[in-house]
Amino acid sequence: MSEAEQGADTAAKQQEMGDEKILEAASIDNNPNLDVILNIPVQVSLELGKAKMDLRELLQLGQGSVVELERMVDEPLDVLVNGALVARGEVVVVDNKFAIRLTDIVSAEKRVQSFGGL
Numbered sequence: 001m002s003e004a005e006q007g008a009d010t011a012a013k014q015q016e017m018g019d020e021k022i023l024e025a026a027s028i029d030n031n032p033n034l035d036v037i038l039n040i041p042v043q044v045s046l047e048l049g050k051a052k053m054d055l056r057e058l059l060q061l062g063q064g065s066v067v068e069l070e071r072m073v074d075e076p077l078d079v080l081v082n083g084a085l086v087a088r089g090e091v092v093v094v095d096n097k098f099a100i101r102l103t104d105i106v107s108a109e110k111r112v113q114s115f116g117g118l
Helices: 005-027 030-036 055-061 110-112
Strands: 044-047 077-081 083-095 095-105
Touching: 077 095, 083 110
Parallel strands: none
Antiparallel strands: 044 077, 077 083, 083 095
């Protein structure tokens, strides 16, 4: 194995160790010291879909206009926390209010990576 390959292998191992430490730190069950950050407010949003349109089309929208989204009716909604995808789910009604039933949680590793490339 050449020095370059050894260096790349060492860097990959260090990256894996760093990722494991991040995931370990992100686990609430394993780290009771996270109480310090558990009260930090975050923005949770649900994305039904997206649409691209020209400014001219946007300005022509009015009450009763319909905007077609790039998502099928039976597809799950995206649950975003501070803009990062953390789960998917379906709309439900609870006590006359809209809610979401989570059907798929993004893996902890992918969630940590999506929060700004930690």
